[in-house]
Amino acid sequence: MAIDLNQTTSRSILTRTSGFLRSVTTHSLQPYRGCTYGNALCGVGCYVQHNRLLTHGQRWGSFLDVRENAADLYRSQVERERRWAETRGGAFSVFMSSSTDPYVPQERRYRLSRRILQAMLESPPDELVLQTHSHLILDDLSTLQALSQVCRLRVHISIESDQQDLPGLPPAACSVDRRFAAAHTLRQSGIFVVVTVSPLLPIVDADAFFARIASQADATVIDHFIGGDGSPDGRRTAATSLPQAMEQVIAGSTRLSYRDEVVDIARKHLPGRVGVSIDGFAGSYLPA
Numbered sequence: 001m002a003i004d005l006n007q008t009t010s011r012s013i014l015t016r017t018s019g020f021l022r023s024v025t026t027h028s029l030q031p032y033r034g035c036t037y038g039n040a041l042c043g044v045g046c047y048v049q050h051n052r053l054l055t056h057g058q059r060w061g062s063f064l065d066v067r068e069n070a071a072d073l074y075r076s077q078v079e080r081e082r083r084w085a086e087t088r089g090g091a092f093s094v095f096m097s098s099s100t101d102p103y104v105p106q107e108r109r110y111r112l113s114r115r116i117l118q119a120m121l122e123s124p125p126d127e128l129v130l131q132t133h134s135h136l137i138l139d140d141l142s143t144l145q146a147l148s149q150v151c152r153l154r155v156h157i158s159i160e161s162d163q164q165d166l167p168g169l170p171p172a173a174c175s176v177d178r179r180f181a182a183a184h185t186l187r188q189s190g191i192f193v194v195v196t197v198s199p200l201l202p203i204v205d206a207d208a209f210f211a212r213i214a215s216q217a218d219a220t221v222i223d224h225f226i227g228g229d230g231s232p233d234g235r236r237t238a239a240t241s242l243p244q245a246m247e248q249v250i251a252g253s254t255r256l257s258y259r260d261e262v263v264d265i266a267r268k269h270l271p272g273r274v275g276v277s278i279d280g281f282a283g284s285y286l287p288a
């Protein structure tokens with residue numbers, strides 16, 4: 001599918017968080033507008049597609065704006081935004097990214113995320129949460145190792161299921177094995193790694209799945225589309241083709257009670273290292 005790709009400049013790159021993200025970090029940072037994984041499995045239920053201010057009515061996955069000046073903007077904004085965060089009495093913390101993936105395939109060509117991470121090395125946030133669905137994050141391993149020495153770095157690798165495919169839906173952009181391998185490599189390199197199971201999809205062998213997470217990551221976060229997609233009762237996601245496919249794999253997996261069942265299994269394998277929904281994204285884990 002052709003992607004409407006544009007090289008653009010922005011006026012701002014560090015966005016003060018509002019809404020649910022406010023309890024997670026003080027700022028969010030999006031190297032790109034849009035996400036080319038929107039055509040893959042994660043794009044079917046992607047919460048961002050419902051944000052019409054962001055999509056401008058374009059189909060999710062069909063466009064990508066490359067914010068060419070992102071790293072320079074970070075340099076010019078960082079001290080002002082750090083001061084603003086400090087006036088709120090908190091640390092200056094950045095979520096990268098909440099409405100795109102820093103490692104879309106086009107990152108290999110434009111290296112926006114790499115350049116931003118290099119700018120962060122010069123003037124680091126107190127905390128950085130870097131979230132991706134892709135093993136391409138390993139391209140920046142040495143930079144991430146250096147960043148982990150100068151700020152609290154948490155890498156979120158999204159792995160929503162042990163299933164590669166759901167019936168009738170496009171395949172995942174990056175295989176489950178490759179994402180686990182990326183988590184493992186990052187952790188072996190001394191980086192704190194969280195596997196985000198978000199939105200939770202049907203997990204056929206939950207015991208094996210969370211045992212694998214326990215061996216290859218530091219923690220996990222489990223988030224169901226009910227309560228996670230920003231609408232009452234998950235009705236935004238209910239309007240997509242995701243729930244029907246989920247029910248075909250595990251009946252009842254579209255109910256919130258499924259999340260609670262899965263959380264109980266996860267806690268057996270990762271005591272004290274399981275976060276649920278927004279609290280988990282904020283780095284808070286249930287007691288052992």
Ligand code: SF4
Pocket residue numbers: 035036037038039042043046047048098099100101133
């Ligand atoms: S990678 Fe993230 S932002 Fe991109 S389509 Fe998937 S869920 Fe949405």
